[in-house]
Amino acid sequence: MNFLIVLFGKLFSKLIIFSNLGGGATWPGHIALNMNPVFIKETLENSRTKIILIAGTNGKTTTSKLIQHIFEKNGKTTLHNSSGANLLNGIASALILNSNFFGKVNKDFAILEVDENTLPLALRQLTPDFLVLLNLFRDQLDRYGEVNTIASNWKKSIEKLPKKTTLILNANDPVIAFLKGNGRSLYFGLNERSNLSQTEDWADSVFCPGCNSRLEFTKVYFSHMGEYLCRKCGFKTPKLDQSKPYFPLSGNYNKYNTLAAVLATETAGIKEDSINTALKSFNPAFGRQEQIKVNGKKVQIFLSKNPTGFNESLRTVKNAKSVLFALNDRIPDGRDVSWIWDLDFESYANSFRSTIVTGDRTYDLALRLRYALFKKFDPVENLQQAIKKALNITKNGETLYILPTYSAMLEIRKILTGKKIL
Amino acid sequence: MKLIIGWLYPQLMSTYGDKGNILVLKKRCKWRGLDVQILNLNEGFKTGDLNKCDLLFMGGAQDRQQKIVSGDLRKKARALSELIEQGIPGLYICGAYQFLGKYYKEADGTIIKGLGIFDLYTENPGENIERLIGNIIIDSQFGKLIGFENHGGRTYLGKNIEPLGKVQRGFGNNGKDGFEGAIYKNSIGSYFHGPILPKNPKLADHLIKLALEKKYNSPIKLVPLENSIEEKARKTIAKRLNVNL
Numbered sequence: 001m002n003f004l005i006v007l008f009g010k011l012f013s014k015l016i017i018f019s020n021l022g023g024g025a026t027w028p029g030h031i032a033l034n035m036n037p038v039f040i041k042e043t044l045e046n047s048r049t050k051i052i053l054i055a056g057t058n059g060k061t062t063t064s065k066l067i068q069h070i071f072e073k074n075g076k077t078t079l080h081n082s083s084g085a086n087l088l089n090g091i092a093s094a095l096i097l098n099s100n101f102f103g104k105v106n107k108d109f110a111i112l113e114v115d116e117n118t119l120p121l122a123l124r125q126l127t128p129d130f131l132v133l134l135n136l137f138r139d140q141l142d143r144y145g146e147v148n149t150i151a152s153n154w155k156k157s158i159e160k161l162p163k164k165t166t167l168i169l170n171a172n173d174p175v176i177a178f179l180k181g182n183g184r185s186l187y188f189g190l191n192e193r194s195n196l197s198q199t200e201d202w203a204d205s206v207f208c209p210g211c212n213s214r215l216e217f218t219k220v221y222f223s224h225m226g227e228y229l230c231r232k233c234g235f236k237t238p239k240l241d242q243s244k245p246y247f248p249l250s251g252n253y254n255k256y257n258t259l260a261a262v263l264a265t266e267t268a269g270i271k272e273d274s275i276n277t278a279l280k281s282f283n284p285a286f287g288r289q290e291q292i293k294v295n296g297k298k299v300q301i302f303l304s305k306n307p308t309g310f311n312e313s314l315r316t317v318k319n320a321k322s323v324l325f326a327l328n329d330r331i332p333d334g335r336d337v338s339w340i341w342d343l344d345f346e347s348y349a350n351s352f353r354s355t356i357v358t359g360d361r362t363y364d365l366a367l368r369l370r371y372a373l374f375k376k377f378d379p380v381e382n383l384q385q386a387i388k389k390a391l392n393i394t395k396n397g398e399t400l401y402i403l404p405t406y407s408a409m410l411e412i413r414k415i416l417t418g419k420k421i422l
Numbered sequence: 423m424k425l426i427i428g429w430l431y432p433q434l435m436s437t438y439g440d441k442g443n444i445l446v447l448k449k450r451c452k453w454r455g456l457d458v459q460i461l462n463l464n465e466g467f468k469t470g471d472l473n474k475c476d477l478l479f480m481g482g483a484q485d486r487q488q489k490i491v492s493g494d495l496r497k498k499a500r501a502l503s504e505l506i507e508q509g510i511p512g513l514y515i516c517g518a519y520q521f522l523g524k525y526y527k528e529a530d531g532t533i534i535k536g537l538g539i540f541d542l543y544t545e546n547p548g549e550n551i552e553r554l555i556g557n558i559i560i561d562s563q564f565g566k567l568i569g570f571e572n573h574g575g576r577t578y579l580g581k582n583i584e585p586l587g588k589v590q591r592g593f594g595n596n597g598k599d600g601f602e603g604a605i606y607k608n609s610i611g612s613y614f615h616g617p618i619l620p621k622n623p624k625l626a627d628h629l630i631k632l633a634l635e636k637k638y639n640s641p642i643k644l645v646p647l648e649n650s651i652e653e654k655a656r657k658t659i660a661k662r663l664n665v666n667l
Contacts, residue, residue, distance in 0.1 A: 138437065145439070146484040206433070212490070335556065336570050338616045341442030363655035367620050370651055371445050379651070 002042060002103035005032045007051040024118035026085050040088065040125040043095050047105035051126055052264060053112050054120075055154075055169075056134025057398050058309050059257040062088065062136060062249070065113050066261035066284045068169045072279035074270050076108040086115045088122065109268070116150050120157040127161065132168040132258065132264050132333060133176045136341070138204050139306040148368040151175045168264050170256060171238045172225040178209040178235065181367040186241040186267060188259040190252070194219035194226060198409075210235045221252050222315075223308045243272060249289055251316040253309070297394050299416060304403040305333065314348055317401040322394040323352045324386060324401070326408035327359040331404040337361050345372035354393040355376075358386035359408050371376030383408070384415055424457035425633055428475030431483075431491050431520070432462050439516060440481030442617035446626050447477070454645045456634075465494045469501045475510065477633040478502075482516030482615065488636035492521065492534070499537045506539050511608040511632040515618065519604070520544045520575055540606050541580030549574075558592025558614065559665050560602045561613070562626040566590070566667060567602075568659050569614035577613075579604055586612055591663040608632050621659075623652050 009028035044051060052067060061082075068078050076294070081094035091112050099105045101113050114122045116136070133154075136147050158167070161181040170176045171189035179185075182211045208215050210228035220226035229236040246261045247255055262275055278396050292299045302317065304310035317323060329335050345368060355377040357365040366379040380386035387402075394400040404412055429444055438568045444460060452456035463471055474479075484493065495502070506512065506522075520526050522540040525533050529548035536543075567587060576596035579585060585595070586603025594602035595613070603612035610629075612618060619626040627644055634642045660667045 150485045206491075207487075336438075336572060336616070338439030338442070338570060341439035341445070341617055341620070361655075362659065363651055363658055364621070366651045367655050368442075371442070371449055371620065373449075379654075 002039060003037065003101055005035055006096050006099055006103060008102055017353070020116065026087070026089045026093055028096050029089035029094070032092045032096060033089060038125070040092050040122075041093060043099060043103055043105060044104050044110070044126050046180045047099070049105045049107055049110045050130075050268065051110045051112065051128040051266070052132060053114060053122065053128035054128045054132045054134070054260075055094070055116060055119045056132075056176075057116065057137040057139045057306065059134045059253065059260070061105045061285045061287050062254060063132065063257040063260050064111050065133075066248075066257060066279070066282060067109075067264055069282050070261060070265045070270060070275050070278040071109055071111075071268075072406050073142055073281065074274050076319070077106075078109045078111055079105065079107045080111045081113060082088075086113045087118050088125070088208070091122065101161065117153075120153050123157045123161065130166050130167055130168055130264050131161070131181070131265065132260050133170065133179065134260055135173045135225065135232075135308075136168055136175050137206065137306055137308040139334070147175070151205075151209065152344070153262060155179060166267060168260060168267065169238075170225075170260070171240055172221060172227070172256075174215060174224065174228055174235075175205045175209050177238055186263055187238045188242050188256070188263045189237065189240050190221050190225075190255060190259070191244075194221055203262060208233060222312060225252075225256075242266070245272075246276045246279045248279050249284060251289075251312050253312040253316075273385045288306050291399075292413075294391060294416055296396060297391055298399040299348075299391075299402060300399055301409060301412065302404065305405050307339045307422050310403065311344050313403050314344065317403070318348060318351055319403045320351070321353045321398050321405065322390060322400045324356045324358065324390040325365055326383065326386070326402065326404035326412060327357070327361045328405050328406045328408040328411075329361050329363045332407050337364050340365060340368045343368070343373065345369060348373060349373045354390070356380055356386050356393075358383050359405070387412065387415055423634060423637065424459070425451055425476045425479045425630070425637070426461055426474055427479060427633075428461045428463050428467055428472060428585060430463045431494075432479035433464055434487040434491050435481045435483040435518060437483050437487075438481065438516065438615035439613065439617045440479075443479055443481070443513060443515070443626075446617075446619040446623075447479070447630060450623070450647060451630060452628055453647055456630075465490060467494075467498075469498045472498065472505060472658060475505075476637045477629060478505070478510060478512035478514075479611075480512075480514050480518035482518060488517050488521075495521070495537070499539075499554065499615050500565060503537065503539050506607060506609050509608045509636060510634065511627060511629050512610070513609045513618070514609065515615055516573060520577065521611065522609075522611060523577065524580075526575065537547035540567045540604055540609075540611060541582035542577055542604060542611075543580075544575040544577045546558075546575045554593035554597050554613075556592055557659050557663060558594070558602065559590045559660065559663055560594065561590055562587030562625075564622065564628055566656075566660070566665070567614065567618070567622045568656050569616035569618050569621065571602075571613045572615070573613050577604075577619075582606075586610060587623045590665055608636070621655050623647070623649050 081090040092098040163183040167185040171187035211233040213232040215228040302313040304313040507644045523542040527545040585601035
């Protein structure tokens with residue numbers, strides 16, 4: 001049965017790519033799961049591949065790419081469900097493309113990123129050797145629901161994991177650090193001076209996940225990420241299990257992604273020196289701080305799809321001269337744009353020489369900037385024209401920084417590079 | 423002239439960009455040269471602080487936060503009820519709107535008592551029944567109100583309360599009777615977030631005007647403000663949902 005699935009899956013995927021219908025990242029898996037709902041389970045049980053599962057609101061793709069890069073630079077073979085194909089069908093597709101006709105995956109490591117809602121479903125199908133949990137922030141409430149709901153679903157399925165699964169957890173996110181499996185738990189986190197004195201107003205997890213009391217934060221890096229203590233039940237930031245690596249990407253955000261990738265690969269047996277060497281040659285995933293040259297001008301894209309991500313991007317580009325914000329409200333972006341009111345635009349009202357806003361919800365974003373007292377901003381509804389205008393305003397030698405939501409990022413990239421990616 | 427705006431539980435009840443409502447009230451006062459102060463009423467606040475407020479706002483929250491708030495607010499229920507009865511204007515969104523009603527019935531039948539100030543009740547039909555999510559447009563005395571809704575609970579109004587408006591597109595209180603939100607005296611309850619006030623400046627100005635008139639006990643005429651970006655943002659959604667503004 002699985003032989004046929006793999007055969008047809010591979011052919012089908014080639015056909016999709018050949019006929020330019022897309023990247024073939026989800027359809028073969030979709031069909032496979034319809035034919036055999038336990039396809040993922042059977043294929044992975046049949047293989048010697050070690051499984052690394054990655055979940056969290058922000059940083060899944062960057063962390064996966066980092067892990068993949070570190071492994072490959074150290075002679076390991078990997079597979080990764082790329083390009084945001086992070087539902088079960090995406091995982092099944094990745095397995096099809098990377099297995100032989102005996103239904104065996106022929107790679108050393110399967111690096112699988114999963115959507116917040118998919119994690120419990122994925123854990124029913126596969127037992128990861130390493131489960132990397134990055135963070136939980138409010139994101140697309142219309143699609144994912146509330147942070148506490150996701151956290152409690154995660155907790156239930158993680159408690160059932162066998163001893164062989166090692167948890168790699170973010171010590172600075174209380175909800176993540178609180179999770180427990182039946183095997184080892186290792187913790188990554190920042191250990192530096194904090195840049196905020198208290199959790200941000202809209203931070204999600206400021207209560208003890210154990211007893212619901214308010215947590216006391218002694219350090220805050222951003223949102224609710226920091227060092228904390230519960231005076232009532234004693235729950236606090238766990239001790240960190242790691243050394244300070246080389247950071248190939250800017251922003252606190254990416255420090256966490258790097259720390260997670262380093263702890264995971266180190267635990268999987270790669271030596272510290274070799275990890276650092278690999279990190280020095282890392283190139284970011286598309287749309288994640290990726291640099292593109294257009295007519296001699298530099299453009300850098302910072303995918304910014306939820307309050308925490310967007311705020312961190314703003315913090316990273318605060319010295320920019322020229323910025324473009326793009327807000328779409330399609331399904332991958334979340335149809336609800338109320339989160340823009342949680343963003344800290346107020347701190348950047350006088351930061352940029354030129355600010356252009358665009359996307360499906362151009363005027364919602366413009367309205368937000370009006371209330372943040374931005375002195376000058378230009379709403380340009382058409383994305384192509386907005387980019388053109390932003391590039392014209394950007395002087396030679398300057399960088400245009402673009403902060404788009406997910407679907408806007410894909411479109412912008414298509415316009416800038418003239419290529420299709422998915 | 424000066425307004426004191428009481429923001430009930432800013433840390434606990436602000437899941438859906440509710441901060442935007444406060445920002446809009448504050449700036450629209452400032453742009454008109456009015457003095458304005460935001461009084462944050464966090465858990466454990468003194469009941470007496472409520473009486474300092476000329477206008478109240480409370481937003482929605484996740485379940486865990488809502489539990490903490492309900493414990494705290496129950497202790498101040500009488501003071502809040504008196505203010506609302508006296509006609510202190512207020513805006514209560516989502517969880518706050520539900521909480522002012524008689525009760526909230528959870529999917530498993532558990533009844534959580536509300537403050538009983540608004541003649542309404544809310545029922546959650548269960549996790550397997552779809553939440554009411556999407557862009558929404560209603561007809562109201564403040565013109566067409568445009569926003570986004572996302573709620574599992576279905577709210578039903580009693581006889582002693584008026585709806586905020588009639589649903590043109592979207593679901594509203596319960597997805598059945600065609601009404602959205604509620605008005606009681608000068609208090610407004612609604613499922614709109616998005617947040618509600620930025621794209622509905624008429625409603626924002628109505629609340630400011632009421633608060634000033636109540637405080638200074640004389641008719642007030644607000645200086646008009648420029649609303650062109652607001653109009654364009656409204657048009658984007660109206661056009662998409664095929665509604666004429």
